[in-house]
Amino acid sequence: MKKLVWLTALLTSISSASFADNWDMPTPYGDGTHHTQVAKSFAEEVNEKSGGKLTIKVHSGGSLIKHPEIHRAVKTRQVQIGEVFVGRLGNIDPVFKLDNIPFLATDFDSAEKLYKASKPALNKQLENDGLMLLYAAPWPAQDLYSNKPVNSLDDLAGLKMRAYSPTTSRLADLMGTTPVNIPFSDVAQAFTTNAVDAMVTSPSTGVNSQSWDYISHFTTISAWIPKNMMFVNKKIFDRLDSDTQKVILTAAANAEKKGWELGRQLAVEHTNILKEKGMIVAEPSQALDSSLREIGATMVNEWLDESGADGKTIIDAYKSM
Numbered sequence: 001m002k003k004l005v006w007l008t009a010l011l012t013s014i015s016s017a018s019f020a021d022n023w024d025m026p027t028p029y030g031d032g033t034h035h036t037q038v039a040k041s042f043a044e045e046v047n048e049k050s051g052g053k054l055t056i057k058v059h060s061g062g063s064l065i066k067h068p069e070i071h072r073a074v075k076t077r078q079v080q081i082g083e084v085f086v087g088r089l090g091n092i093d094p095v096f097k098l099d100n101i102p103f104l105a106t107d108f109d110s111a112e113k114l115y116k117a118s119k120p121a122l123n124k125q126l127e128n129d130g131l132m133l134l135y136a137a138p139w140p141a142q143d144l145y146s147n148k149p150v151n152s153l154d155d156l157a158g159l160k161m162r163a164y165s166p167t168t169s170r171l172a173d174l175m176g177t178t179p180v181n182i183p184f185s186d187v188a189q190a191f192t193t194n195a196v197d198a199m200v201t202s203p204s205t206g207v208n209s210q211s212w213d214y215i216s217h218f219t220t221i222s223a224w225i226p227k228n229m230m231f232v233n234k235k236i237f238d239r240l241d242s243d244t245q246k247v248i249l250t251a252a253a254n255a256e257k258k259g260w261e262l263g264r265q266l267a268v269e270h271t272n273i274l275k276e277k278g279m280i281v282a283e284p285s286q287a288l289d290s291s292l293r294e295i296g297a298t299m300v301n302e303w304l305d306e307s308g309a310d311g312k313t314i315i316d317a318y319k320s321m
Helices: 002-019 034-049 067-075 094-100 108-128 166-174 184-192 203-208 234-239 242-276 286-320
Strands: 021-026 054-059 081-085 131-138 143-146 160-163 178-181 198-201 217-219 227-233 280-282
Touching (some): 034 054, 034 131, 034 227, 108 242, 131 234, 160 166
Parallel strands (some): 160 198
Antiparallel strands (some): 081 227
16 A cells, blocks of 8 residues: 555656746846846746746846847747847847837837737737747836937937947937947947947946946937847747646736836936936937937838838827827
C-alpha cells in the first residue's frame, strides 16, 4: 500500500513537471525603467496565479537579447515573449511608425485614443508575424534636450540629433539636424564624446540616464507619447490550457492599466527631477512650437501617403473619438 501511495505521488509530480512551462522574456531597458517594472509585475502575477504551470523570467536591459533582435527572437520562437519600443518596427509596417508621428497625439488622453484607433491594425500586423499583442504602455511625452537654448529651428541647424526609429530619423532631417542612431544604453556616452548634440526623448529617459551630467537644457515640446509593447508567440500561447491563457490575459490587462498610470505620473515627477538636478527647463517659444507643428503636419501627410486606406481609417477613427 505504501508503495502504491509513493508511486502515485511520484507520477503526479512527474506529470505536473511535464506540463510546467518556463518562458524567457527579454526587455530592452534596465530595471530602473518603469516599463521594466511593469513587465516584472506582469511576470510576477502570471507566476503566482498560474499555480506552477508557467514561470516567466524577465531578462532586462538587453541582457539576453538586444533590443533590435527581440521581435525576430519571439517570431522565430527563440524566446516565447518579449517587449519592444513600437516605433522601432517602423520598417516592417507603417502602423508601427504611427507611434512616433509628432504632434498628432501630444497628451495622454489623445494618446489613449490613438492607441484605441490603431490597435486593430497593430494586432493584425503582429498576427501576420505569428505574434499576439498582450499590452502596451506609454512613455511620457517626448521633449527636446540640448546644450544651449533653442528658440527656433535655426538654433538646431547642423547639430547631430539622436534617433532611435525610422520616424525619429525623419524628424531629425526635417528639423535641419543630422540623425544618429543611438540606443538608450549609449545615450550618456554619445553626448560626452560629442557623437550627438541633441535629442528628442522623454523626461524618464533623461532621469534614467542622468542627463544633467552631460546636457543643460530641456524644452517641453511634448511632441508625442510613444509606447512599448509586450507580445507573445501565438503558437506557444495557443499550446497553453485555457486557465493559464486567462491568467496571462488578466495580468496583461493589469499591466497595461499600471503602465498608463505610471506614464502619467512620471511625466510630472521626472520633469521635476530634471529641474531639481539643475537642468534649465523651459516651454517652447511660439516660433519653435509653430515650426515643429508644421513638421508634424508634414509627417502625418507622409504617413498617410505611405499607409494608404488603412492609415486613413485609423486617423478618421482617432479624430472621431
